[in-house]
Amino acid sequence: MTVTFPQGFRSAGIAVGLKSTGKPDLALVVNDGPHRAAAVVFTSNRAQANPILWSRKVAADGPARAVILNSGGANCFTGDFGYATARLTAEAVAGELDAAPEDVLVCSTGLIGTGDQAFRDKIVDGVPDLVQQLAEDDTTAPAAILTTDSVEKTATHAGNGWRIGAMAKGAGMLAPGLATMLVVITTDARIDGDAADRALRAAVGGTINRLDSDGCMSTNDQVTLLVSGASGVAADEAEFTAALTAVCDDLAAQLQADAEGASHDIDIEVCGAASEADAVEVGRSVARNNLFKAAIFGNDPNWGRVLAAIGTTEAAFDPYAADVSFNGVRLCHAGGPDRPVDECDLTPRRTHVLIELFAGEHTATIRTNDLTHDYVHENSAYSS
Amino acid sequence: MTVTFPQGFRSAGIAVGLKSTGKPDLALVVNDGPHRAAAVVFTSNRAQANPILWSRKVAADGPARAVILNSGGANCFTGDFGYATARLTAEAVAGELDAAPEDVLVCSTGLIGTGDQAFRDKIVDGVPDLVQQLAEDDTTAPAAILTTDSVEKTATHAGNGWRIGAMAKGAGMLAPGLATMLVVITTDARIDGDAADRALRAAVGGTINRLDSDGCMSTNDQVTLLVSGASGVAADEAEFTAALTAVCDDLAAQLQADAEGASHDIDIEVCGAASEADAVEVGRSVARNNLFKAAIFGNDPNWGRVLAAIGTTEAAFDPYAADVSFNGVRLCHAGGPDRPVDECDLTPRRTHVLIELFAGEHTATIRTNDLTHDYVHENSAYSS
Structure with missing residues (x-):
C-alpha cells in the first residue's frame, strides 16, 4: 500500500x-x-x-x-x-x-x-x-x-x-x-x-x-x-x-x-550563504556545470571547476574566501589549494560536495547526478 | 602574418x-x-x-x-x-x-x-x-x-x-x-x-x-x-x-x-523576438540544454526539446505560436508537428536551427556544439 x-x-x-x-x-x-x-x-x-x-x-x-x-x-x-x-x-x-x-x-x-x-x-x-x-x-x-x-x-x-x-x-x-x-x-x-x-x-x-x-x-x-x-x-x-x-x-x-545513465548521486551542500536564494543559486550553478559533472564521472574532485561555476552567479560572497570539500576532505581553502586531491575518494556512488561561502547563515542542498557516457547515449539514441 | x-x-x-x-x-x-x-x-x-x-x-x-x-x-x-x-x-x-x-x-x-x-x-x-x-x-x-x-x-x-x-x-x-x-x-x-x-x-x-x-x-x-x-x-x-x-x-x-569532442557545429538562429535580449536568452536556453545537445549528437532533429528549452525562458512569446526548423525543414509549426522528421538530414557537421517566435522584429544567433561521448571522455579523464 x-x-x-x-x-x-x-x-x-x-x-x-x-x-x-x-x-x-x-x-x-x-x-x-x-x-x-x-x-x-x-x-x-x-x-x-x-x-x-x-x-x-x-x-x-x-x-x-x-x-x-x-x-x-x-x-x-x-x-x-x-x-x-x-x-x-x-x-x-x-x-x-x-x-x-x-x-x-x-x-x-x-x-x-x-x-x-x-x-x-x-x-x-x-x-x-x-x-x-x-x-x-x-x-x-x-x-x-x-x-x-x-x-x-x-x-x-x-x-x-x-x-x-x-x-x-x-x-x-x-x-x-x-x-x-x-x-x-x-x-x-x-x-x-x-x-x-x-x-x-x-x-x-x-x-x-x-x-x-x-x-x-x-x-x-x-x-x-x-x-x-x-x-x-x-x-x-x-x-x-x-x-x-x-x-x-x-x-x-x-x-x-534512479537517474539512468548516472554513476554518482551528488549532494551539493552550500552553507554560509547570505540568503537561502543565494545558497540555491550557488548550488544550482554547480549542479548544471557540465565540466564539473563530467569530472565527477571520472572520480576527479575538481574544486577549480566548482569555483569557476559559482563565480558565474550573482550571489553575495567572495570566491577567494570560499572553501570546498569533497566527501569530507577540504581540498580548497580561501579559493586556493588545501588538502592533496588524492586524499579524496570519489569511487562511491554517493558524493558530497560542501561549499562554504562565509557570507551569512543560510544553507541549501541541491541534488544532482554526474554527466556520463550513458547519459549521452540514452538521450541521443532513443528516437532512432 | x-x-x-x-x-x-x-x-x-x-x-x-x-x-x-x-x-x-x-x-x-x-x-x-x-x-x-x-x-x-x-x-x-x-x-x-x-x-x-x-x-x-x-x-x-x-x-x-x-x-x-x-x-x-x-x-x-x-x-x-x-x-x-x-x-x-x-x-x-x-x-x-x-x-x-x-x-x-x-x-x-x-x-x-x-x-x-x-x-x-x-x-x-x-x-x-x-x-x-x-x-x-x-x-x-x-x-x-x-x-x-x-x-x-x-x-x-x-x-x-x-x-x-x-x-x-x-x-x-x-x-x-x-x-x-x-x-x-x-x-x-x-x-x-x-x-x-x-x-x-x-x-x-x-x-x-x-x-x-x-x-x-x-x-x-x-x-x-x-x-x-x-x-x-x-x-x-x-x-x-x-x-x-x-x-x-x-x-x-x-x-x-575546433571545439574538441563536438561532432556538430550548431547555429541557433532566433528571429521574431520582441527584443534582442529575448532572442539571445531563447537561443542560449537551447544551446545549454543537454537533452537537445545529446539529440543532435544522435542526428535527431528533436524539436520538442527545443520547445521545452525555450519554455523555461522569461522571453515574451507564446511557445504555442513558435515554429522550429532544422537545416531548412520546418518540423514544428505553431507548437505542433509540421513536416515529417525524416525529411531532415542532420548528418552534416554544420547544423542550422531556426526558431521563429512571431513576437517582434529582433534576431540573434547563438553558436554551440553537440554533447558527445568525446566531450564526456575528454572532460572527465584529463587529470587522471
Missing part, C-alpha cells in the same frame, strides 16, 4: 497497450472522502503538456475527486486534439465515478509528441476496467506510472492519528529524455485546502525542487496532494508540513538514485 | 617548457606605436585568474605597450604567489622593452591550479629570448597560445588604408576543460581609446559572446585590441566597428569548428 496507506483512498494500475512492452501504463487514485481538498504544483515550464493545461483548470477549481495518470505517451505538443484527449480522459473517469470532470486531474508521461487517436482510445476505453480494479489495498498503481525507471518509488508516513502515502516516477537525466516527474501524495489528515496548499509548496520547494539532475525542465511535471480527511484527526499544520517535507525528501532521494 | 598584418606591431612565439610536449608556449605581441591605445574585454566570471586580475589594472590604466600570453598553465586559484607571477612577468617584459610594467597585459591558459615556482621561472627567464625573436613578419605567435586546439586561429582584414590582424585560441567544450578563450587583435588604424573600446565591445557582444559551446564560463577569458595608428589613416568608427565585428565573427566560427 502506498497512496492507499491513508484512509479514504483507492487506487489501481492496469495495462492498456500504451507501452509496447505490455507493462502497466494506466493508473488511477480516487479520493473517497469525506473531504476532497487537493493541492497541486505544476512545472514552471511555459511549454506545458495538454494534461498540465487541463489539470491547471481542475486545480484552480478547488477540490479533486481523482487523478488518472498514464505512461507511454506525454500528450505534449499534440495541439487541440491532445487537449481534447485530456478532457475526454477526465470525462471517462468522472462518468464511472459519478463525479464532475472538473474534479479529475490528468497526468501523462512518455515521449513528447505522442497522443494520437489510438493513444486516446486506449486510455478512454481502459477507464471502466481501471475503475473496476480500484482497491483500498492496491499495490499496482506505482508500477503503472513508470517509464524508464528501474524501481517503483513510494513513501509513507504515520503521523499523530493520520497518515501520508505517496508514489512517484521519473526525474531528470532519465533516459530516454522522459524527464517527467509525477508524484501523487495522499493523506487522511483533516486539513483544509489552503493549509494543504501551503504545506505542499513548502515541502516541494525544499526537496523536489532542489533535485536538478540535468538542468532540463519537463513539460509534464506535476505533484498532486489529495486530502481525504478520513482519519477524522485534525493535523497541526507545522507538524503536517514537516511530515510532508520528509516524504518529499525521501522521494527526491529515490528519484536521484 | 596575423597580428603583425597591420603596421606598428611585432610578435613572437617560443617554447620555454611549460608544455610537456615541448611545443611553443609563450607569445608576445608588441605595439610599436606611434599610438598605444588598447581596449580589453574580460571574462565576467567572478572567479578570475591572476593574469586577469593583473590585466584589469593595466586596462584601467589606459594605454598598453604589449601583451604576453602563455599556454601550459592558467595561473588561476594560485593565490598571492600567482598574482606576483603575473606582475613579475609584466615587469620582465617591461624591462626588455624599456616600458612601464603597468602597460603590459598578461594572459594565461592551461590547467587551473598550475602556477608554481617552476612555472614562474620558465616564463620570466624566457622573456629575453622572446623579445629577441620579435619580428614584423612573425608567424610563430599563434601556435604558442594553443592548448588542445587542433589548428591555429587567425583572421585579417584590409580596410580603407588601415588593417586589422588577429589570433585566437580555445573556446568552450575544449578538452581537457581548458575552456579559456584568448584573442589578440591589432590595428594600425588611427582611432582613439574610447572609440576602440566601443568598437570592441560591440564586435565581441554580437559574435564571440554568442559562442556558447558548453555553457561553462572560463576564469581566464580575455580579448585584447591594440591600436598602433601606424597607418596614419583615421578610421571611420562605424566602418571600423563593422570590420572588427567581421573579424570577431570569423574567429568565433573557427573556435566553434
Whole structure:
C-alpha cells in the first residue's frame, strides 16, 4: 500500500497497450472522502503538456475527486486534439465515478509528441476496467506510472492519528529524455485546502525542487496532494508540513538514485550563504556545470571547476574566501589549494560536495547526478 | 602574418617548457606605436585568474605597450604567489622593452591550479629570448597560445588604408576543460581609446559572446585590441566597428569548428523576438540544454526539446505560436508537428536551427556544439 496507506483512498494500475512492452501504463487514485481538498504544483515550464493545461483548470477549481495518470505517451505538443484527449480522459473517469470532470486531474508521461487517436482510445476505453480494479489495498498503481525507471518509488508516513502515502516516477537525466516527474501524495489528515496548499509548496520547494539532475525542465511535471480527511484527526499544520517535507525528501532521494545513465548521486551542500536564494543559486550553478559533472564521472574532485561555476552567479560572497570539500576532505581553502586531491575518494556512488561561502547563515542542498557516457547515449539514441 | 598584418606591431612565439610536449608556449605581441591605445574585454566570471586580475589594472590604466600570453598553465586559484607571477612577468617584459610594467597585459591558459615556482621561472627567464625573436613578419605567435586546439586561429582584414590582424585560441567544450578563450587583435588604424573600446565591445557582444559551446564560463577569458595608428589613416568608427565585428565573427566560427569532442557545429538562429535580449536568452536556453545537445549528437532533429528549452525562458512569446526548423525543414509549426522528421538530414557537421517566435522584429544567433561521448571522455579523464 502506498497512496492507499491513508484512509479514504483507492487506487489501481492496469495495462492498456500504451507501452509496447505490455507493462502497466494506466493508473488511477480516487479520493473517497469525506473531504476532497487537493493541492497541486505544476512545472514552471511555459511549454506545458495538454494534461498540465487541463489539470491547471481542475486545480484552480478547488477540490479533486481523482487523478488518472498514464505512461507511454506525454500528450505534449499534440495541439487541440491532445487537449481534447485530456478532457475526454477526465470525462471517462468522472462518468464511472459519478463525479464532475472538473474534479479529475490528468497526468501523462512518455515521449513528447505522442497522443494520437489510438493513444486516446486506449486510455478512454481502459477507464471502466481501471475503475473496476480500484482497491483500498492496491499495490499496482506505482508500477503503472513508470517509464524508464528501474524501481517503483513510494513513501509513507504515520503521523499523530493520520497518515501520508505517496508514489512517484521519473526525474531528470532519465533516459530516454522522459524527464517527467509525477508524484501523487495522499493523506487522511483533516486539513483544509489552503493549509494543504501551503504545506505542499513548502515541502516541494525544499526537496523536489532542489533535485536538478540535468538542468532540463519537463513539460509534464506535476505533484498532486489529495486530502481525504478520513482519519477524522485534525493535523497541526507545522507538524503536517514537516511530515510532508520528509516524504518529499525521501522521494527526491529515490528519484536521484534512479537517474539512468548516472554513476554518482551528488549532494551539493552550500552553507554560509547570505540568503537561502543565494545558497540555491550557488548550488544550482554547480549542479548544471557540465565540466564539473563530467569530472565527477571520472572520480576527479575538481574544486577549480566548482569555483569557476559559482563565480558565474550573482550571489553575495567572495570566491577567494570560499572553501570546498569533497566527501569530507577540504581540498580548497580561501579559493586556493588545501588538502592533496588524492586524499579524496570519489569511487562511491554517493558524493558530497560542501561549499562554504562565509557570507551569512543560510544553507541549501541541491541534488544532482554526474554527466556520463550513458547519459549521452540514452538521450541521443532513443528516437532512432 | 596575423597580428603583425597591420603596421606598428611585432610578435613572437617560443617554447620555454611549460608544455610537456615541448611545443611553443609563450607569445608576445608588441605595439610599436606611434599610438598605444588598447581596449580589453574580460571574462565576467567572478572567479578570475591572476593574469586577469593583473590585466584589469593595466586596462584601467589606459594605454598598453604589449601583451604576453602563455599556454601550459592558467595561473588561476594560485593565490598571492600567482598574482606576483603575473606582475613579475609584466615587469620582465617591461624591462626588455624599456616600458612601464603597468602597460603590459598578461594572459594565461592551461590547467587551473598550475602556477608554481617552476612555472614562474620558465616564463620570466624566457622573456629575453622572446623579445629577441620579435619580428614584423612573425608567424610563430599563434601556435604558442594553443592548448588542445587542433589548428591555429587567425583572421585579417584590409580596410580603407588601415588593417586589422588577429589570433585566437580555445573556446568552450575544449578538452581537457581548458575552456579559456584568448584573442589578440591589432590595428594600425588611427582611432582613439574610447572609440576602440566601443568598437570592441560591440564586435565581441554580437559574435564571440554568442559562442556558447558548453555553457561553462572560463576564469581566464580575455580579448585584447591594440591600436598602433601606424597607418596614419583615421578610421571611420562605424566602418571600423563593422570590420572588427567581421573579424570577431570569423574567429568565433573557427573556435566553434575546433571545439574538441563536438561532432556538430550548431547555429541557433532566433528571429521574431520582441527584443534582442529575448532572442539571445531563447537561443542560449537551447544551446545549454543537454537533452537537445545529446539529440543532435544522435542526428535527431528533436524539436520538442527545443520547445521545452525555450519554455523555461522569461522571453515574451507564446511557445504555442513558435515554429522550429532544422537545416531548412520546418518540423514544428505553431507548437505542433509540421513536416515529417525524416525529411531532415542532420548528418552534416554544420547544423542550422531556426526558431521563429512571431513576437517582434529582433534576431540573434547563438553558436554551440553537440554533447558527445568525446566531450564526456575528454572532460572527465584529463587529470587522471
